[in-house]
Amino acid sequence: MSHPKNSIPPEVAQASPLAADLRPAQRESLLRALEAERRLATKLWTGLNEMRTRSELPNWMAEAGMGSYRQHDELCELRRGLDVLLFTAKRSQRVEVSI
Secondary structure (H helix, E strand, O other): OOOOOOOOOHHHHOOOOHHHHOOHHHHHHHHHHHHHHHHHHHHHHHHHHHHHHOOOOOHHHHHOOOOOHHHHHHHHHHHHHHHHHHHOOOOOOOOOOOO
16 A cells, blocks of 8 residues: 555554553653654754755755755654554544653
8 A cells, every 4th residue: 555755654543552552661761762863853954954044955965855844844744643653542633742
């Protein structure tokens, strides 16, 4: 089954939340790992964005849209999809996970 690039496959998105079966300590570890990954990804994107605004990116990076707001929006959408997959029983529910 095909699905858009950078999205969660529908059959995975409809599954029960993965974190539901975790013990509290495991869930806390998962949240800490997500927080660390997201902090690093945001820091890297911010650096790329600063380089992009100053026209300091190599051509291949600029042409790929690195550091763009479109890339940031895609990153946010992927994060929301992962939050749904991990913490929400139904894809139709909106979830905000505070870390």
